[in-house]
Amino acid sequence: MAKNAEVGAAPQDQPGAAAASDGARSVKPRKAQYLVASRSLPALQTLGLQPFSFNVVEEALRAAPDIEVVDTLGPKTAIGVFADGLGTSPTVLVTRMSDQKAFALHQQAQGRLIVEPDQHLSLHELAFQGPYLVTGVTPSGGAVLSTTILVVDPNNQPVAGADVSLYGSLLPASGTTDARGQVVLSLFGETPDSIRGLYVKPKSDYWSFYQQNPDISTSNANVVLVQPLSAWPQLANFPQRQVLGWGQKAMRLDQLPDQYRGQGIKVAVIDSGAAALTHADLKQIRYGFDILNKKDHPDTWTDDVISHGSHCAGVIAGANNGQGVRGFAPDAEIHVCKLFPGGQISQLIDALEYCIEKQVDVVNLSLGGAEPSEALEQQILRAKRAGIACIVAAGNSGGAVQYPASSPNVLAVAAIGKLGEFPSDSGHSQTISKFVDADGHFAAKFSCFGPEVAVCAPGVAITSSVPGNNYAVWDGTSMAAPHVTGLAALVLAHHPDFQGAYKSRGAERVERLFQIIKSASRRLYLGDAGRTGFGLPDTLFALGLQAPAGIGQALAAPAAGARVQVPVAQPQVTAEQAFASQAWNPLLAPLGGQLGGQLGGLGQLGQIGRPALGGLDPSYALYLNTLLAQSQLGRNPGLFN
Known part of the structure; x- marks a missing residue:
């Protein structure tokens, strides 16, 4: 029998035989x-x-x-x-x-x-959505449109590391600017007249830029001027001057007396890590655990290569240090569990076990999976019985609420934005939906919605910390959830209920916290209730410092020792x-x-x-x-x- 006819051998005239003879192997499914x-x-x-x-x-x-x-x-x-x-x-x-x-x-x-x-998990920070009519068709031939994009600041200095995307009628082209601020992009089968959008997103410290139907030259460099964050009136002299984000003001954190800082409460941010070693707003964070590298390098939670966890941590607990962005609860004890990139359900279960062992009070989950998990649900319920409240981002698909936000044992948060809180030529303008109220609040186009949504929170044009000691403005339900997590820390630290009848850890404590946050929310009329839940939580209402108009004693606690009655809702899973x-x-x-x-x-x-x-x-x-x-x-x- 000839060698190439032996069992298991590939005949030389079959496709891939030459490659196999060079030591390559066929692609097979792994376990x-x-x-x-x-x-x-x-x-x-x-x-x-x-x-x-x-x-x-x-x-x-x-x-x-x-x-x-x-x-x-x-x-x-x-x-x-x-x-x-x-x-x-x-x-x-x-x-x-x-x-x-x-x-x-x-x-x-x-x-x-x-x-x-x-399952693998994903973070809920929004990836920019290009023009709707762009298709995924790859042309087999035809002309190639190549163009140079040059990104500069108002001083005509190049902006390196900016992500640039050019959208035509077929597949988009993307790249990153070099040290000269330039990137060359090539589109197949396009002409200058078929280009539908140009999007530029600097890594940090600048506003993004979006131009619909841009006039693109193929012979000269196309210059894009990006504005520093401080050029926006609400962020004047930033970051040298400390500010509160528009979302924090919308929730009336700016009217809260300074002594309310979340003292004594433990908050876990299960995410991509946090730049506690380099960022001035995060240097007070001392506790963490790298779940991904727990056997060899459990202390590398400070290495946040995708910036997402740092951004969430800044919203929750950015330091009150006179610069940058102050968080909701700067004196809370933050625990960072690094789960990304590459996090899976098993590692989230492990991270929640860490939270149970450390007796964490509130967990921020700006993440989700493709499908519900019964193993994770059992761990979420176990955490709830241990007195841990999970605040979860609803998701960014624009469809049904994703898991674990769809769990009946968590508080799901949808995202809203507000007109006038970002430049009209920024990418944030593409998140505006048709649901806008008289005050300019709008349901974010990307936000998941449905009966599982408990409340909504600001999730468009949110300014917060990113590595090393920089700031970025992001969109996503990932940004909305930390607003509610920070508020939850304040409520647990300062609301009288949690110094008395609900001081002891347990599921009833978690349910009382959720009840207070929902009851302290101001209704927003943005389409149907599934887009906003009970509404936008109000800090002063939630801490019992003011009574919500028309609600009266809705925030009053049940009698000492009485069981919280959990309302029967439509099935969520x-x-x-x-x-x-x-x-x-x-x-x-x-x-x-x-x-x-x-x-x-x-x-x-x-x-x-x-x-x-x-x-x-x-x-x-x-x-x-x-x-x-x-x-x-x-x-x-x-x-x-």
Whole structure:
């Protein structure tokens, strides 16, 4: 038999054979990363269906030759074990296995295990949206339009490192200016008359620039003048003069007496890190944890390569140091959990475990995933029972609220903007929607919306800190959520309820905080209520320093020891959202002898009766009822439908 005809060898006349002979290899799917955890349903115990020992599962998985256990997540100290009041020690295994093995494990566990993909997460800072009529078609030939863009400041000095995008009728061209402030962009199949937009975004310290239907020259450099942030009247002499952002003023932080600074409250920013070593507004931040590099370099949380976490931290707790931007709660104790770039659900679960261990009070989550995660939902609920309030950005797709903002156990925040708070020739002008009120507030075009939105907050043209010691103006629900997180820190520190009846950590404390923030919000009429929720939170109302007009005693606390009544809302997480992964179509395949033997023979779960849910946390009962109404756990697990 000829060599190229041997089994496993590629014939030389087949495509790719030459490359393979040079040491290249074919692209194949890698093993997927999955989360494996016990399904924590108290209703199972009510029906006499006790979960099996998770230790048996872990031993079986570790013994399986084609399954790799990458990490084990769970409480590390007694504080974590007893923080939620249940004395449980939930464990999540991070594994690598094929889709077939994951499906088989899910089937054999018959509803007692969560087996789900370890999804990648994304941040909710807005990427600029080009003209709507631009298509993704790549031309196969034709003329090439090349042009030079030169970006300068008012002193005619070049601006290096600015992102420049040119939009035609087909694919856009993008680049970054060099030390001379120049970038050459090439578009295929375009002419100067078909160019529809030019967008320039300096890295920091300048306003962005957007020109619709620009007059572009192909023979001479096209000069774009960008203005420093201080050229805007509201930011005159900035950053040498300390300012409050327009969003903070819209929430009346500027009218709050100076002694209210969030003392004694711990706030976690789970994001991309924070430039605490270099930025004057963030140097008071002393605590953090790099989740991505926890085994080798857990202290590198100060290295924020994408600036997003620094920007969020500045809104929440920028120092009151006479310069830059002051945050809502400059005296709060900030904990930075670095999760980006590359964060996944497993690492977010680990970051929330850190928050539980450190007894954090409020967590800012300016992030989201493609699909809901039951493993993450269990950890969010556990954090809530430990007294941790999660404030979550709704998302920037302009559609339905994304997870985890869609969870019933968090406070979801949509984004608004205001006319007159940014230059008309900046990229921020492209975020204006048709929903504008008499005061100039508008629903941000990009903001996700729906019944899950609790409140709205400023998320357009938000000025805050970025590495090294600079400032940038960004858009996104990522920027809106920190406004509410900072306010939550002030409420916990200074509202009398949290010095008395709700001082003790627990889910009721979190629900009372959410109730106060929603009740202290001023209604905005921007289309439907799903775009604004209860409205824009007011700092003075939320701290009980002024009574909202027309609400009277709405902010009054229930009697000492009384249980907060959680209103019944429409289901926020459906069974399809919580379990479905429609991109999958795994094939049935047995796990193999050892693992199958360990888990085989488990009884069917059957349906969980609704009366069994009566003693559960109300929001979690709602979550479970929604699942049970649409899926029979154990008989037809929806994860792999």
